[in-house]
Ligand SMILES: [Zn+2]
């Protein structure tokens with residue numbers, strides 16, 4: 001996909017992927033990602049994006065009045081449910097420098113002026129940088145029924161509808177783990193791609209499977225379980241690097257859709 005540190009022309013980005021060439025948040029149809037732009041020229045009024053420890057605090061969009069969860073703001077809040085990555089670009093004089101892929105860990109509301117100078121509420125998202133954490137495969141807690149694990153996973157992957165109070169990175173990790181635990185339990189010791197038994201057991205005798213996110217680039221985050229599969233390490237590498245990865249993805253998507261009772265999108 002995008003190379004971290006590389007400069008892209010915004011015009012080219014939208015030519016390739018679609019989406020609105022203006023504004024800070026672009027939501028191209030048919031592309032499994034939301035493009036976020038930070039810096040001067042992002043055209044978000046009164047933005048105050050900044051790093052705060054491990055999270056990047058990203059101001060939502062909206063010129064006048066209170067910011068609400070529509071369009072770009074909704075796309076950021078619900079990106080895991082939508083199976084979309086958040087790609088952050090920093091606007092520089094030469095173009096847009098790719099910062100990397102992020103996930104929304106939560107959001108808060110601050111006060112600030114709108115374009116007319118009136119005081120209004122401003123949504124600020126906590127964006128958590130994403131890496132590949134697939135080798136930290138989840139181990140379902142023993143004795144918890146699958147239905148209960150599924151209930152937790154669905155709750156974890158639901159949009160965060162209240163501003164967070166505690167550490168958003170921590171709660172993001174917990175929610176990611178709850179989804180992974182359910183998915184591994186759902187797989188019942190077999191790879192959801194090739195159907196083979198887990199290739200080996202860990203030292204604690206639990207079967208080894210990895211979680212793979214079929215829609216997003218990052219293998220991390222509380223995506224809806226229809227976008228996450230438990231797979232053997234071989235299928236996992238193949239899903240990322242194989243020449244037949246698109247076919248693999250299509251079959252996996254169908255299988256997950258039937259398991260989760262939803263149609264594949
Ligand atoms: Zn497999």
Ligand SMILES: [Zn+2]
Pocket residue numbers: 134211212213219236239240
């Ligand atoms: Zn993966």
